[in-house]
Amino acid sequence: MTTTDSVITAVERQRKAAGRYLIFIDGQYAFTVHEDVLVKHRLMKGEQVDAEKLQLVLEDEEKQRAWSDALKHVGRRPRSEKEVRQYLKRRQVLPSLVDLIVVKLKEQRYLDDADFAAQWTEQRIYSQKKGRALIKQELQHKGVAPATIQDTLNQVPAEEEEQLAYGLGQKKWKQTSGALMDKKRKTAAYLLRRGYSGQIVGNVIRRLQETFREESDGDDDEELWDLSDA
Structure with missing residues (x-):
């Protein structure tokens, strides 16, 4: 790529990449830019370019590409700010540019x-x-x-969370073989692993035991289900 008295000799639309253009300088392929960068810097056939202008073009193309990548990333599913920063870092985007993109995403309500x-x-x-x-x-x-x-x-109603836990507990209880204490232990452990609080798990186990009272063999240890600190 020449540094002085260079001329754009061709501008071609890139196939299978909407909005991107191939730039040829002095008869040779130089780089590819987004349409917005093309328009901003008037990259047309016959236009003269120098090293300073080319540097500005490449910087704007880097910004445009990083912005486009960020939009695609948040468009696939909602993202946290940390996730976006980590993604752009993996794409080797400069930290200063990451900060600018995050601010812009927040301003346009893509990131909250x-x-x-x-x-x-x-x-x-x-x-x-x-x-x-x-x-x-x-x-x-x-x-x-x-x-x-x-x-x-x-914002999550506690009664709704407990009812959902109860539904899961019912399924686990029915799938679990063995004595009453086995059902209680395994169902409680399952619900705790899924992130339900000790208080909710204790309530669910008591409700299940009442629901399936006919299965009770008399082996009832109420202290086992005081899980409020779990």
Whole structure:
């Protein structure tokens, strides 16, 4: 690529890549740019370019590509700010440019950790039947602020969470063979692993025992189900 008195000798639309153009300088392929960069810098056939202009073009193309990648990333599913930053870092985007992109995404409402936490929680609670403890861990891993996590989880009605846990507990209880104590232990352990609190698990086990009272063999240890600190 020549540094002075260079001329754009051809501009060709890139096949199978909408909005991207191949730029030829002095008869040789030089680089590919997005349509917005093409228009901004008037990259037309016969236009003279120097090293300084080419540098500005390449910088803007890097920004445009990083922005486009970020939009695609948040378009696949809701993302936390931490997830977007990690993604752009893997794409080797400069830290200063990452900061600019994150600010722009927030301004255009593509990125909002409060909205992300709310959507994540709703999907985990109602679709995947997970409890608050597990969801809290997941949101922490996603980089959501503790206060935002707490505000989000506070919006989940405790009675709804317990009812969902009860539905899961019923299935597990019916699938579990053995004595009453085996059913209680295995069902409780299953619900705790799914992130339900000790209090909810204790309530569910008592309800299940009452529901399936006919299966009781008299081996009843109420202290076992005081799981409020679990």
